[in-house]
Amino acid sequence: MTQNEKALIGSSTVVPFRVLSVANKQDSLILRTKCKDVDMAADAPYLSLLIERLKLTMDAESGVGIAAPQVGISRNVFLITRIDKPEHPVEAIINPKIVLVPENTICFERDGCLSIPDVSGNSVRYPWVEVEYFNSKGEKIKETLSGYSRKGDFTAVIFQHEFDHLNGVLFTDKLCDKPVNE
Template sequence: MSLQIVHYPHPTLRHVSKPLTKVDAQLRGWAAEMIELMYEHEGIGLAANQVDLPYRMFVINVTGDPEQPEHERVFLNPVLSKGKGQATMTEGCLSLPDIRGPMIRNTTVRVQAYDLAGNEIDETVDGMLARVIQHETDHLDGILFIDKMSPTEKAEVDDDLYELEMDFQSRQETGDVPSGDAIAARIAELEAHRC
């Protein structure tokens, strides 16, 4: 299976992702493929449900530069706490192409997770790294950055969202995208497979 980035309003984007209980070759392969997709689409982070996988995993490289692989990180089962400070910055999302808006996030946050080697991650991060980790963890909880916009900010992107909705609907009608029931069945099967 070759992974692809799914666009709003694909149902997997609203799915609360399931914690991972094992790391195997398949999971490592998915992580590598996600990193490639992230670079291909000029992103700095990508969550598993953005590639139609219902698991608590995301990949990041805050530089967005494939020539700097030392900044690549994979987070499994992240838990955020101790958020402090607030800053507003414009955000976008690979699942919401061409849509951007101001987003308030904590400036520092503690992240506890695991990497692909099974090592525990427990760090307090700040700046862009903190922002990306918060954005990607939201994805794992089925939350998109548009959900956190003020009504005025959201009104400014409503036409763009409508276009994405119409595109998704037409792609379902032509069979390019599976039906909602088929997507739900696939999610359930993937979740059962990794228990």
């Protein structure tokens, strides 16, 4: 990580970050920046503090996911709520890749984003994604995430939404008219 990134992460141990907004011009540029991988070894202390503060920020904003670039850190890190698991734990996803997707897409109902306040819209998503990433313990995980229903599990959509942030992509870039029939 850069000195600027370390200064932002290390500026406080226990308070939420400020969430960047598309309404702010400078924030918008950061939200559109493609992120870089973290160095799991060299960045370890800052990475765990980043994850801790992202969790606080997500809770404060009542989100189901948050990506590092949304707080000004252009690194490949995000949190997702695992609606597919008992108790819905929040998990850190580090240096992720989407390795396989199906041919078909669906239109997910009422996507929303902490960086685009008061806006919701339907977004084009894959019904499942096969992914690889490192968890907060540094273990390499490979799994298939599914779930794209607002009425039940939409873990696959949360992952895709946060993954897009790492590439500077927002849900408003992939709007669709007609939600899937669930």
